[in-house]
Amino acid sequence: xxxxxxxxxxxxxxxxxxxxxxxxxxxxxxxxxxxxxxxxxxxxxxxxxxxxxxxxxxxxxxxxxxxxxxxxxxxxxxxxxxxxxxxxxxxxxxxxxxxxxxxxxxxxxxxxxxxxxxxxxxxxxxxxxxxxxxxxxxxxxxxxxxxxxxxxxxxxxxxxxxxxxxxxxxxxxxxxxxxxxxxxxxxxxxxxxxxxxxxxxxxxxxxxxxxxxxxxxxxxxxxxxxxxxxxxxxxxxxxxxxxxxxxxxxxxxxxxxxxxxxxxxxxxxxxxxxxxxxxxxxxxxxxxxxxxxxxxxxxxxxxxxxxxxxxxxxxxxxxxxxxxxxxxxxxxxxxxxxxxxxxxxxxxxxxxxxxxxxxxxxxxxxxxxxxxxxxxxxxxxxxxxxxxxxxxxxxxxxxxxxxxxxxxxxxxxxxxxxxxxxxxxxxxxxxxxxxxxxxxxxxxxxxxxxxxxxxxxxxxxxxxxxxxxxxxxxxxxxxxxxxxxxxxxxxxxxxxxxxxxxxxxxxxxxxxxxxxxxxxxxxxxxxxxxxxxxxxxxxxxxxxxxxxxxxxxxxxxxxxxxxxxxxxxxxxxxxxxxxxxxxxxxxxxxxxxxxxxxxxxxxxxxxxxxxxxxxxxxxxxxxxxxxxxxxxxxxxxxxxxxxxxxxxxxxxxxxxxxxxxxxxxxxxxxxxxxxxxxxxxxxxxxxxxxxxxxxxxxxxxxxxxxxxxxxxxxxxxxxxxxxxxxxxxxxxxxxxxxxxxxxxxxxxxxxxxxxxxxxxxxxxxxxxxxxxxxxxxxxxxxxxxxxxxxxxxxxxxxxxxxx
Numbered sequence: 019x020x021x022x023x024x025x026x027x028x029x030x031x032x033x034x035x036x037x038x039x040x041x042x043x044x045x046x047x048x049x050x051x052x053x054x055x056x057x058x059x060x061x062x063x064x065x066x067x068x069x070x071x072x073x074x075x076x077x078x079x080x081x082x083x084x085x086x087x088x089x090x091x092x093x094x095x096x097x098x099x100x101x102x103x104x105x106x107x108x109x110x111x112x113x114x115x116x117x118x119x120x121x122x123x124x125x126x127x128x129x130x131x132x133x134x135x136x137x138x139x140x141x142x143x144x145x146x147x148x149x150x151x152x153x154x155x156x157x158x159x160x161x162x163x164x165x166x167x168x169x170x171x172x173x174x175x176x177x178x179x180x181x182x183x184x185x186x187x188x189x190x191x192x193x194x195x196x197x198x199x200x201x202x203x204x205x206x207x208x209x210x211x212x213x214x215x216x217x218x219x220x221x222x223x224x225x226x227x228x229x230x231x232x233x234x235x236x237x238x239x240x241x242x243x244x245x246x247x248x249x250x251x252x253x254x255x256x257x258x259x260x261x262x263x264x265x266x267x268x269x270x271x272x273x274x275x276x277x278x279x280x281x282x283x284x285x286x287x288x289x290x291x292x293x294x295x296x297x298x299x300x301x302x303x304x305x306x307x308x309x310x311x312x313x314x315x316x317x318x319x320x321x322x323x324x325x326x327x328x329x330x331x332x333x334x335x336x337x338x339x340x341x342x343x344x345x346x347x348x349x350x351x352x353x354x355x356x357x358x359x360x361x362x363x364x365x366x367x368x369x370x371x372x373x374x375x376x377x378x379x380x381x382x383x384x385x386x387x388x389x390x391x392x393x394x395x396x397x398x399x400x401x402x403x404x405x406x407x408x409x410x411x412x413x414x415x416x417x418x419x420x421x422x423x424x425x426x427x428x429x430x431x432x433x434x435x436x437x438x439x440x441x442x443x444x445x446x447x448x449x450x451x452x453x454x455x456x457x458x459x460x461x462x463x464x465x466x467x468x469x470x471x472x473x474x475x476x477x478x479x480x481x482x483x484x485x486x487x488x489x490x491x492x493x494x495x496x497x498x499x500x501x502x503x504x505x506x507x508x509x510x511x512x513x514x515x516x517x518x519x520x521x522x523x524x525x526x527x528x529x530x531x532x533x534x535x536x537x538x539x540x541x542x543x544x545x546x547x548x549x550x551x552x553x554x555x556x557x558x559x560x561x562x563x564x565x566x567x568x569x570x571x572x573x574x575x576x577x578x579x580x581x582x583x584x585x586x587x588x589x590x591x592x593x594x595x596x597x598x599x600x601x602x603x604x605x606x607x608x609x610x611x612x613x614x615x616x617x618x619x620x621x622x623x624x625x626x627x628x629x630x631x632x633x634x635x636x637x638x639x640x641x642x643x644x645x646x647x648x649x650x651x652x653x654x655x656x657x658x659x660x661x662x663x664x665x666x667x668x669x670x671x672x673x674x675x676x677x678x679x680x681x682x683x684x685x686x687x688x689x690x691x692x693x694x695x696x697x698x699x700x701x702x703x704x705x706x707x708x709x710x711x712x713x714x715x716x717x718x719x720x721x722x723x724x725x726x727x728x729x730x731x732x733x734x735x736x737x738x739x740x741x742x743x744x745x746x747x748x749x750x751x752x753x754x755x756x757x758x759x760x761x762x763x764x765x766x767x768x769x770x771x772x773x774x775x776x777x778x779x780x781x782x783x784x785x786x787x788x789x790x791x792x793x794x795x796x797x798x799x800x801x802x803x804x805x806x807x808x809x810x811x812x813x814x815x816x817x818x819x820x821x
Contacts, residue, residue: 040746041083041107043115046076047092050118051427053323053374056094059119064089064101083107085744086682087152089636092117103577103635104152108749110820111262114255121427122485136579136633137231140432140479140490143518143528144569144583145235147171151227151254156676158688159736159757161269161814163220164230164249165207170672172583172629172645173234175665175692176216182207183216185665186234187585188625188651189246190603191216192539192612193563197241198222198251199316201330201368201385202419206249208310208336209362212391212413213539213612214605221312221334223289225264225275228254235567235585236516236530239475239492240423240436245536245563245589253316253330256285263821269755269814270295271310284319300341305350306357309337324374333365340399349806352770355715358395358409364388378426378433389415391611397712408713410449411611415540417442423475434492435476443468444540448614451713458709461615465546471498471537472507477514490516496535496560500543503559510535510560524575529568535560538593541613542602552616553593559619562590577635584628592621592653599656600721604664623653623663642675655724662696662725669693682742692732696725700769706798717769717801730765730807734758751818756811763809772800 047059055076062069063080066088072078085108093099097119107113137148149167160166165182168174173187183191192214196203207217231250233241241248261278273291280286296307311334318328338360344350368385395409423436445466451458477492492514497507504510514532521527537543537560542553569583593602594617601621605612627649634642647670652660669692676686700717704710710718736757743750 039082039084040109041085041744042079042081042112043083043088043090043105043107044077044079044112045115045117047072047078047094047117047119048076049097050120051378051425052376053118053372053379055323056097056119059092059094059097062091062093064091079112085109085742085749087636087678090115090117092119094119096122098122104150106152108744108820109746110744110748111257112259114257116255136573136635138518138528138571139238140481140488140518141238141434141477141492141514141516142233142236142530143488143516143526144530144567145233145585147232147234149230149232151224151229154224154227154230156684156686156738156740157674158686158738158755159734160688161219161755162224162266164222164224164227164251165220168232169690170643170645170674170688171232171234172631172647172672173585173627173649173670174672175667175670177695181216181218182220183211183214184247185667186246187587187627188649188663188665188667189563189587190214190605190663190665193244193246193536194249195241195244195247196249196251198332198366199253199328199330199368200370200381200383200421201366202387203332203366204387204389204415204417205364208312208334209308209338209360210364210389210391211612212389212415213541213614218308219270219293219310221314221332222251223273223275223291223312223314225266225273225289226253226287226314226316228252235532235565237514237532237534238434239477239494239512239514240421240434242438242473242475242494242496242512243536245534245561246587254287255318256287256316258285265817265819267817269757269812269816270298280317283321284317286318287314287316289314296339300343303344303350305341305344305353307339307341309339311335325372327369327371330368330370331365334363336360336362338362342399348770348773348775348804351773352716352768352804352806354399358393358411360391360393362389362391364390377428378424381421381423381425381436383419383421385417385419387417387419389413393611397715407449408451411447411614413444413446413448413541413544413611415442415444430481432479432490433477437475438471438473440471441468442471442540444544446541446544446546446614458713461547463546465544465551467500467544467551469498469500471496473497474507486520488516488518492532496537498537501554501558503557504537510562524573526571527569528571531564531566533562533564535562537561538617538619539613541611542593542617545614545616547616553618556616556618558593558617559591561592561619564588564590577637579631579633581631582628583631585626587625589621589623589625589653591619592623593617593619594621598719598721600724601653601663603653604725621654623651624660625649625651625663636678639678640676643672644674645672646670656721664696664725666696666725667692682744684740684742686738686740688736688738690732690734694729694731694764697727697729698724699727702769702801703798705769706801708797708799711771711799711801730763732764733760733762735760735762747821749818749820751816751820753816753818754813755816756813758809758811761809761811763807765805766807767803767805769801770804772802 047056059072088105090102157167177183208219209217233248256277264275266273271291271293275289277287293310296309315331320326366387371382373380393411397406418441421438426433447464450461473496475494479490494512495507496510516530518528566586572580596616630646632644651663651666653663671691673689698719701720705717738755740753
């Protein structure tokens with residue numbers, strides 16, 4: 019492999035001559051509130067002598083640039099200046115950078131107001147981070163996946179290195195919400211956990227992304243149904259000069275992106291990706307073979323300066339099969355006996371229309387999303403005997419949504435208000451040989467329901483003292499007609515308040531408090547027994563979470579910042595699982611479905627801690643992020659005592675460093691350290707009962723000892739090396755990424771049958787041993803504990819070709 023890579027580098031360098039300096043940065047500068055062009059704005063490329071002024075229509079173009087990365091600074095009297103970092107310039111296509119400037123609240127005679135290189139809004143002065151496309155692409159170990167990249171930020175962790183279950187400030191993975199160009203996307207991961215938001219691989223193509231706003235608190239009022247985080251993805255527009263494409267071979271998939279104009283006013287972006295994980299996993303002798311495809315499209319028409327409309331689509335097809343040819347060692351045998359065969363597909367389509375006025379703009383969003391999830395499992399994977407059926411699950415979730423909102427800027431005031439409506443359909447057909455501490459139970463039901471959801475929201479922001487003091491007050495109300503318990507939206511009244519005070523140009527104090535509501539998963543609402551919606555009868559209702567966040571921010575003159583934030587989150591009305599007597603807040607970090615069982619909305623919890631962040635934007639070739647979080651996450655157990663939740667990471671340290679070198683080389687390293695997450699020990703006596711093991715094939719947790727033990731620490735280092743070539747008509751990028759350089763493995767103990775083994779330590783013929791010490795003969799199997807953690811170094815070679 020090393021010889022092949024070296025030969026590729028040699029051939030490329032020797033064969034091709036680099037082109038001349040034909041790079042272009044172009045775009046339009048406009049008023050952020052009404053989209054009117056800003057004429058004669060100053061555009062400067064930092065660190066060069068190149069700069070231009072916009073024309074009468076707000077357009078600009080800077081040509082004759084050497085390929086590479088640039089920092090664009092924009093200023094105009096009466097507006098806050100703006101800096102856009104790391105704009106990649108190539109010879110093959112122009113870099114389109116459209117800039118929307120915010121008006122200065124003071125008079126035009128005032129000096130130009132310098133904006134921070136780090137984004138902050140009136141509604142969200144704390145807990146907001148903005149991530150650019152270049153940061154996602156180059157992240158070591160990130161695999162061009164935003165869910166992996168955000169792990170570098172404070173307060174963020176995950177359940178396992180190979181999954182995208184995001185745990186934000188001690189909240190469960192189902193507490194996050196995602197928006198792409200104003201369209202809500204229920205899940206952004208392949209092989210999604212229904213009822214949560216995680217999965218092993220991201221669906222969104224990074225080639226579409228311009229930037230991502232990540233809120234870990236201080237949620238805007240127009241973003242509802244979230245308790246722990248909100249992601250706002252902002253996509254690029256397709257190029258307007260000619261058809262172009264980008265081909266990518268990554269660590270897990272191969273993809274193609276097309277973009278270009280459709281007439282004079284319309285552009286498009288279109289991509290398709292196909293995974294090759296099934297071939298890789300087969301070579302690695304893993305017992306499961308995942309396959310996925312995804313598709314993404316954006317078509318935008320700029321009707322005129324006052325009106326624009328665009329369509330967004332995202333879809334995925336996921337298949338999950340078992341590799342029966344894998345070596346039958348004890349770990350593989352355990353996985354094969356437990357994994358169901360899973361098929362899943364989903365899509366989200368949205369149409370967005372924006373109409374700009376003199377002092378603001380209207381946004382109209384119409385969207386539809388659907389999830390189809392199926393899973394089936396037979397004992398010993400033998401489907402020839404119907405009695406072997408352990409699980410047969412089919413479910414669909416369908417949402418049709420409309421949202422209308424208006425944003426106005428009236429002097430020192432900013433106003434946003436609007437309303438939303440959703441029509442939901444859900445169906446579920448479940449057969450499961452369930453088990454719990456009270457014994458085995460056959461679950462067999464079919465259910466379906468439809469309902470309407472409605473919401474109203476508004477916010478008012480005001481600036482004083484030449485923008486040094488900013489206050490924002492907002493509210494939101496949500497309701498639905500599923501039950502009388504949730505029909506009155508004012509029972510879910512969600513106020514929020516933000517304050518920010520700039521002591522000087524570099525130091526500021528920031529604060530937010532708010533009350534947020536989230537609907538329980540549809541799996542909870544649709545659970546049925548004996549023809550009755552059990553949880554509806556149990557009075558299931560919205561989950562409530564009250565946030566308090568305060569922080570200090572210091573911006574340096576070298577494009578870096580220091581922040582310290584303290585947070586407190588108080589949970590009420592969380593679903594409490596009646597079978598297992600635990601809060602649902604402890605679930606959602608694995609494959610499968612959560613919430614498909616009886617619950618009551620009685621669980622309480624809390625999460626609190628402090629976060630430190632140092633972030634360095636690109637400066638003299640260096641960039642980096644250092645973050646540390648000290649946090650607690652606790653929920654009530656069945657006795658009403660607060661105990662650590664499954665997401666109580668306690669100490670999280672992340673360090674990402676990178677350096678750009680001459681010749682378009684770049685090297686990055688990422689280090690992540692985390693103390694072990696809590697875990698619940700197994701009830702070995704109950705697990706060993708034949709009646710239970712034959713249904714479940716795994717250990718039953720002893721919830722009397724909920725989360726009293728901890729997994730091992732996480733200590734992982736990832737490395738990445740990038741090299742780019744810029745030719746006259748096309749670009750080439752090669753990268754070599756090594757995940758888990760130290761071969762770190764997290765201890766993960768599981769119970770398995772104590773089978774006879776051959777000389778290669780493989781179970782013999784599937785035989786089992788009965789427990790000779792059992793006081794009730796023939797009632798229990800003999801079990802043993804193994805550690806199935808595998809510390810694997812994962813190297814990958816990526817290729818990106820752009821034309």
